Amino acid sequence: MIDGSEAMRPVGPPFLPANFVRIRRFQPGDLAGVLELVNATFREQYDHRMYLALAATWPDATLVAVDGSQRLVGIIFASLQREVEGRILIFAIQPELRNRGLGSRMLREFLLVCLSRGMRAVTLEVRVSNESAIRFYTRHGYRLVGHLPSFYRDGEAGYVMRKAIP
Numbered sequence: 550m551i552d553g554s555e556a557m558r559p560v561g562p563p564f565l566p567a568n569f570v571r572i573r574r575f576q577p578g579d580l581a582g583v584l585e586l587v588n589a590t591f592r593e594q595y596d597h598r599m600y601l602a603l604a605a606t607w608p609d610a611t612l613v614a615v616d617g618s619q620r621l622v623g624i625i626f627a628s629l630q631r632e633v634e635g636r637i638l639i640f641a642i643q644p645e646l647r648n649r650g651l652g653s654r655m656l657r658e659f660l661l662v663c664l665s666r667g668m669r670a671v672t673l674e675v676r677v678s679n680e681s682a683i684r685f686y687t688r689h690g691y692r693l694v695g696h697l698p699s700f701y702r703d704g705e706a707g708y709v710m711r712k713a714i715p
């Protein structure tokens with residue numbers, strides 16, 4: 550039975566139905582959507598050849614999420630570190646679809662790819678000011694393991710986060 554306080558708790562946006570968004574490997578035709586999402590999300594921009602090179606190096610782990618009209622709504626680009634760690638380099642969800650479970654789905658999918666390749670851990674860097682991303686990764690079992698002064702081009706420091714794969 551719910552009491553009054555439970556009934557007054559604000560309700561968040563609904564989870565996206567699993568069939569609304571499909572997660573698959575990156576294809577070169579996704580590049581324009583990737584550049585658009587990166588532009589809308591990050592202060593740093595990278596040469597388009599970097600995305601193609603990352604995808605060619607580790608295609609299984611270069612993931613995109615597309616909606617029913619084939620619009621690109623999420624991306625993960627990663628690199629292999631010494632063949633034993635997966636390092637997430639770029640991870641973004643379209644702003645209007647955040648906080649509805651899609652990022653968690655993509656992160657779990659990425660972890661499965663790492664598991665299947667026998668990786669021992671996943672690492673990533675995040676801006677010290679990016680509290681929502683730090684909270685998100687923490688909830689997924691990532692821990693702060695390092696601090697990188699002036700890691701970003703604008704001088705902001707970064708944290709290194711890591712999750713060991715059992």
Ligand SMILES: CC(C)(COP(=O)(O)OP(=O)(O)OC[C@H]1O[C@@H](n2cnc3c(N)ncnc32)[C@H](O)[C@@H]1OP(=O)(O)O)[C@@H](O)C(=O)NCCC(=O)NCCS
Binds near residue numbers: 564681685
């Ligand atoms: C970080 C990021 C990828 C997470 O993606 P997302 O789709 O928002 O992730 P989720 O929806 O799975 O989880 C986000 C939060 O929404 C909450 N949430 C998810 N579905 C919900 C629902 N139906 N109702 C209420 N809350 C919900 C989750 O509990 C989670 O809360 P937490 O962060 O406090 O743990 C996304 O916010 C993003 O693109 N950020 C900008 C780029 C960025 O910072 N990238 C990472 C840098 S390394």
